[in-house]
Amino acid sequence: MLPAADRALARPRRRVPAALAALAVLLVVGVVTLAGLRTPAPLGAGAPADQFSAERAYGHLRTIAAETHVAGSPAAERVRVHLETTLRGLGLETETQDTVGPEAGQLSGGAGGVTLARVRNVVARIPGTDPTGRVFLVAHYDSVQSGPGGNDDGAGTSALLEVARALTTGPRPRNDVVLVFTDAEEACLCGAAAFASGHPLAADGGVVLNLEARGSTGPVIMFETSVRNAGLVEVFGRAAPYPVGTSFAVEVYRLLPNDTDFTAFLDQGFVGLNAAYIDGAAVYHTPLDTPDRVDRGTLQQHGANALALAREFGTVDLAEVTADGDASYFPVPGGLARYPGWLTLPLALLALAGVGVLGWLARRRGRTTWPRLVAGFGLALVPIVVAPVGAQLLWAAIGAIRPGYATLLDPYRPLWYRLAVLALAGTVLCAWYALTRRRVGPAALAVGGFGWLAVLGVALAFLAPGGSYLTTLPALAGTLGGLLALATRRDGPWAVVGVTVGAAVGVLILLPTVVLLFPALGLAMGGVAALFAVLLGLAALPVVDLLHPTAGGQRAMAALRARRAGAVPALAAALATVVLAGVGLAVDRFDAAHPVPTQLMYALDAETGTARWLSTETDPQPWTAQYVTGTGRAGDAFPAFGDEEFRVGPAQPAALPAPRLDVLADRTEAGVRTLRLRLVPQRPVRLVSLHVDPASATVVGAQVAGRPVEVGGAEPFGVVFHAPPPDGIEVELRLRPTGGPVSLRVMDGSDGLAGLPGFRPRPPEVGVVGSHESELVAVARRYPL
Numbered sequence: 001m002l003p004a005a006d007r008a009l010a011r012p013r014r015r016v017p018a019a020l021a022a023l024a025v026l027l028v029v030g031v032v033t034l035a036g037l038r039t040p041a042p043l044g045a046g047a048p049a050d051q052f053s054a055e056r057a058y059g060h061l062r063t064i065a066a067e068t069h070v071a072g073s074p075a076a077e078r079v080r081v082h083l084e085t086t087l088r089g090l091g092l093e094t095e096t097q098d099t100v101g102p103e104a105g106q107l108s109g110g111a112g113g114v115t116l117a118r119v120r121n122v123v124a125r126i127p128g129t130d131p132t133g134r135v136f137l138v139a140h141y142d143s144v145q146s147g148p149g150g151n152d153d154g155a156g157t158s159a160l161l162e163v164a165r166a167l168t169t170g171p172r173p174r175n176d177v178v179l180v181f182t183d184a185e186e187a188c189l190c191g192a193a194a195f196a197s198g199h200p201l202a203a204d205g206g207v208v209l210n211l212e213a214r215g216s217t218g219p220v221i222m223f224e225t226s227v228r229n230a231g232l233v234e235v236f237g238r239a240a241p242y243p244v245g246t247s248f249a250v251e252v253y254r255l256l257p258n259d260t261d262f263t264a265f266l267d268q269g270f271v272g273l274n275a276a277y278i279d280g281a282a283v284y285h286t287p288l289d290t291p292d293r294v295d296r297g298t299l300q301q302h303g304a305n306a307l308a309l310a311r312e313f314g315t316v317d318l319a320e321v322t323a324d325g326d327a328s329y330f331p332v333p334g335g336l337a338r339y340p341g342w343l344t345l346p347l348a349l350l351a352l353a354g355v356g357v358l359g360w361l362a363r364r365r366g367r368t369t370w371p372r373l374v375a376g377f378g379l380a381l382v383p384i385v386v387a388p389v390g391a392q393l394l395w396a397a398i399g400a401i402r403p404g405y406a407t408l409l410d411p412y413r414p415l416w417y418r419l420a421v422l423a424l425a426g427t428v429l430c431a432w433y434a435l436t437r438r439r440v441g442p443a444a445l446a447v448g449g450f451g452w453l454a455v456l457g458v459a460l461a462f463l464a465p466g467g468s469y470l471t472t473l474p475a476l477a478g479t480l481g482g483l484l485a486l487a488t489r490r491d492g493p494w495a496v497v498g499v500t501v502g503a504a505v506g507v508l509i510l511l512p513t514v515v516l517l518f519p520a521l522g523l524a525m526g527g528v529a530a531l532f533a534v535l536l537g538l539a540a541l542p543v544v545d546l547l548h549p550t551a552g553g554q555r556a557m558a559a560l561r562a563r564r565a566g567a568v569p570a571l572a573a574a575l576a577t578v579v580l581a582g583v584g585l586a587v588d589r590f591d592a593a594h595p596v597p598t599q600l601m602y603a604l605d606a607e608t609g610t611a612r613w614l615s616t617e618t619d620p621q622p623w624t625a626q627y628v629t630g631t632g633r634a635g636d637a638f639p640a641f642g643d644e645e646f647r648v649g650p651a652q653p654a655a656l657p658a659p660r661l662d663v664l665a666d667r668t669e670a671g672v673r674t675l676r677l678r679l680v681p682q683r684p685v686r687l688v689s690l691h692v693d694p695a696s697a698t699v700v701g702a703q704v705a706g707r708p709v710e711v712g713g714a715e716p717f718g719v720v721f722h723a724p725p726p727d728g729i730e731v732e733l734r735l736r737p738t739g740g741p742v743s744l745r746v747m748d749g750s751d752g753l754a755g756l757p758g759f760r761p762r763p764p765e766v767g768v769v770g771s772h773e774s775e776l777v778a779v780a781r782r783y784p785l
Contacts, residue, residue: 018493019546022500026543029504033511036333037219039297040242040304049169052307054300057155057162058291060086061299064141065154065291070686070751071117071142071184071191072723079141079157080120083181086161087124090168092179097121100705101184101194102264113640113689113718114702114709117190118725119183125201126167126177133318134176134206136270137163137310138192138261140185145686145751146774147289151277155294156211157181159303166307173314178206185261186772187687187722192261196268207232207313207322208272210262211306214409217295218279218519220302223249224262226271230340231321233329236273237336239312240305245275246330247466248513252520271322275305279519281409285770286597328469331512344465348457348472354479355454359447361486367443376444377451379436380538384452387428387534388527391421395523398581402588403619404596407769410522412594416584418518421526423576425533430570433541442545449538450478456535470513470532474539477505482542499542506539595767598624599774602651602756605637606658606781611651616773620647623766627651637780639691640720640747652757657682658781659748661690664730666785672700673735673742675785679721680728683779685748690731691718693743701734747780 042054063082069075080096087094101119122141128134139156143149164179178201182191196202222245225232237243262274277298283289313321326341359373368376398417399405411417436445457472481502485495510532517529537544590596598621604611612634613627620628628647665676681688692699699717702709711717721729735742752775753759768774 018496019543022496022503022543022546025500026503026507026540029507030511032333033508034515036331037244037512037515039219039295039301042296042300050166052159052162052166052300052303054296054303056165057158057299057303058294058296060158060161061150061154061291061294064157065143065148065150065289068145068148069141069143070145071119071187072686076142076183077120080122080183083122083141083157083161087122087164087179090164092124092126092164092168094122094124097123097195097199099194099198100707101190102197102707113691113720114704115188115190115720115722116704116707117184117187117722119191119194119723121183121191121195121199122181123195123199123201124164124179126164126173126179128173128175128177128314131175134178134201134204135173135310135313135318136178136180136202136206136208136265136272137211137306138180138182138208138265139211140182140191140261142183142186142191144186144285144770144772145776146285146768146770147283147287148291150289150291150294151213151216152284152289153185153211153213154291155213155299155302159211159299159306162303163307163310167310173311175314175318176201177310177314182261184722189259189261189264190722192264193267196265196270202268202270205268205270207318208262208265208270209306209309209313210260210265210272210274211302212260212262212274212276213278214276214281214284215278215519216280216283216289216293217298218277219244220275220277220298220305221245221249221516222273222275224253224260224274225250226266228271228322228325230324230327230338232271232273233327233336233338235312235316235321236309237329237338239308240336241308242301242305243336244331245336246513246516247326247328248330248464248470249516249520251464251466273309275302277302281519281522282412282594283770284409285772286768288767326465328466330469330509332508341465344468344472345458345461347476348454348461348468351457351472351476351479352454354476354483355447355450358450358479358482358486361483362443362447365486367486368441368447372440372444373447375440376446376448378448379432379440380445380448380452383425383428383432383534383537384531386432387425388531390424390428391527391530394420394424394577394581395526398585401585404590404621405523406619407597407599407617409770410519411584411588413584413588414518414523416580416587417523418526418529420577420580420584421518421523421530422514422533423573423580425530425537427570427573427577429534429537430573431567433544434567434570437545442542446478446482446542446545449541450475450482453478453535453538470509471535473509474502474506474535478502478539478542485542496546499546503540503543506536510536510539590765592764595762595765596621597767597769598762599769599771600624600627600753601773601776601778602654602753602759603634603638603778604651604653604656604780605635606656606779607637609653611653613649613651615647616644616769616771617647621766623762626760636693637745637782638747638778639716639718639745640689640778654756656777656779658779659688659746660728661744661746661783662728663785671736673697673737675733675735675742677731677733678728679724679731679746681724681726681748683748683750685724685750687720687722688724688729688748689718689720689746691716691745692733692735693745695738696740696743697735697737699733699735703732705729741784744783744785745780746783747778750777751775753777
């Protein structure tokens with residue numbers, strides 16, 4: 001016989017239409033919420049002159065990303081000339097900052113090596129009429145060595161050229177607007193660091209708007225801010241025509257090993273906003289990142305937001321928008337919701353207290369018991385844990401079938417796999433609910449779900465405040481809806497309205513998070529998206545329960561019907577998981593347009609005349625496996641590679657010269673030997689490096705290209721220099737030799753394996769991994785001095 005608490009939960013059949021209406025409301029909220037993440041229609045070349053036009057920007061993009069243009073290359077110089085010519089044609093004060101970056105005081109040594117570059121930043125200024133500060137619009141114009149950079153960052157660069165044009169059509173801004181097209185971002189952020197720390201226009205800091213890309217499509221997300229961002233976010237929310245941003249993204253980004261030019265500006269005390277689009281990441285840093293892969297709608301959003309923000313920040317008192325505390329914010333249809341960060345912990349504690357009151361009142365009204373509430377809270381943890389683990393196992397199984405995914409940020413066509421992860425989360429939720437509802441009761445399970453949302457909100461308030469809203473607000477809204485349902489006539493319309501509104505808040509907040517987490521983290525971390533999908537399900541649980549079969553006739557028969565009805569969605573979701581994953585495997589096959597990524601390098605020790613193929617692939621693709629047959633390290637001849645383990649294989653030595661090391665001065669005083677050297681590449685290269693063998697000497701001081709370098713004492717010392725000039729770079733070392741000659745290792749690196757002995761070109765269905773080492777040709781030599 002069912003206890004009184006369960007008898008009190010019986011619902012008359014007339015609530016089924018109300019339940020369907022409630023689910024329809026949630027569906028509408030979900031559709032409208034997702035529509036708010038869509039990119040706008042691109043404007044054509046005939047758009048009004050004061051508006052941003054993706055088509056006009058695309059005209060620049062075709063020139064900028066016509067070919068690979070890594071820093072220091074002739075192609076990069078052609079892009080730089082196009083930027084200068086365009087900006088001067090607009091009547092802007094334009095210059096090229098030709099220097100070595102970063103500036104002195106920002107360099108430190110270590111085993112991997114100090115990293116510098118010769119950079120050529122293009123800088124243009126629109127002088128303000130009554131400046132309260134400066135606004136800096138930033139994008140990098142260099143590409144990686146493995147692709148033309150149509151999206152990264154040809155889109156940002158071309159967008160800023162169109163923004164500059166639009167800004168010149170109206171009245172001058174109040175504040176100075178400075179456009180900075182940085183060099184060598186891909187190598188080391190050196191262009192941004194050189195500008196932020198050494199250019200006169202950067203001396204007083206200012207507000208930075210950085211435009212980036214890590215994909216080829218999707219909404220542009222404002223994913224990073226400086227601290228004390230409330231005023232900046234307020235401007236973003238009211239001025240950007242398509243504001244997509246979340247304070248949770250800031251927290252996620254801090255966990256990722258990624259940097260952009262924005263980092264270099266933050267290090268120098270600037271404030272501002274960083275925006276990028278991230279979907280379609282399979283082409284990132286690859287030869288496929290061509291202009292035709294750029295989504296015009298995404299480009300329109302990128303540029304339209306940048307233009308509107310440049311105008312707004314160009315008008316306001318910049319001191320006022322940079323003096324507030326932090327804000328919590330998230331996208332809603334038609335805008336950006338935001339509230340002060342100081343409310344984060346009080347709201348989280350209020351939600352937790354509200355769940356306690358809800359549980360107490362549900363027990364007082366006879367809807368549940370204390371033991372059931374405890375059981376409901378404990379059991380609600382099951383889907384929270386099982387669904388993410390299941391999603392990770394699902395992707396591991398897919399990866400075992402399709403090993404080429406291991407080196408991709410995301411599959412070329414990830415939609416079906418993403419839907420499979422969501423179906424898996426639905427399977428876990430439905431199965432869990434079907435198995436627990438009868439014994440624990442829907443009221444206890446609902447309170448338990450809200451309880452975990454509230455607990456996570458409090459935890460996030462301490463650990464990642466910008467993400468606390470994700471669970472705090474759904475818990476708070478669901479609790480208020482539950483209290484309304486308990487305070488009104490059971491099964492009445494207000495009860496349905498209460499739980500529906502509460503669930504709608506959960507959909508509004510959590511659905512965009514689930515959708516954006518997939519491209520942000522990739523399917524390799526699909527368990528995170530599955531976790532938030534489960535949290536969304538827990539927030540909507542009271543509405544879903546409205547559809548549950550009601551008790552009628554004999555209780556045993558009603559319970560049997562309930563269990564059967566509960567099992568049907570779980571079985572359907574499980575079947576959908578399998579089907580969707582299968583469709584993904586069938587649809588997302590590697591071919592000439594979507595090649596399987598491979599990674600290969602060539603390393604030649606010019607001193608011994610030996611060469612090896614190297615690859616970072618842990619499970620080499622068949623094409624790579626013909627070159628690498630074992631595992632190992634690059635060896636002492638290549639300290640710039642560090643202690644990383646590679647797949648290795650023997651290679652035929654090529655007739656390539658090693659860099660030359662000229663001794664300009666050599667003196668010893670008080671046991672310290674000072675060497676002034678010039679490292680000169682003997683072929684066109686992207687980088688050169690010099691490392692001191694720690695067994696032969698300890699470096700106690702160093703200068704690179706005139707920049708003093710902080711050395712690490714007993715730590716190995718090295719320097720890696722990108723875009724070296726043809727006449728080389730000057731390095732001064734102050735050493736304490738350990739006895740005998742000082743051993744120096746030099747290396748240079750160029751790009752492109754074609755023409756090397758023994759190399760067979762990739763077939764059309766085999767591509768290049770988007771990494772900074774792909775296609776690298778390294779030549780090294782030891783110099784004993």
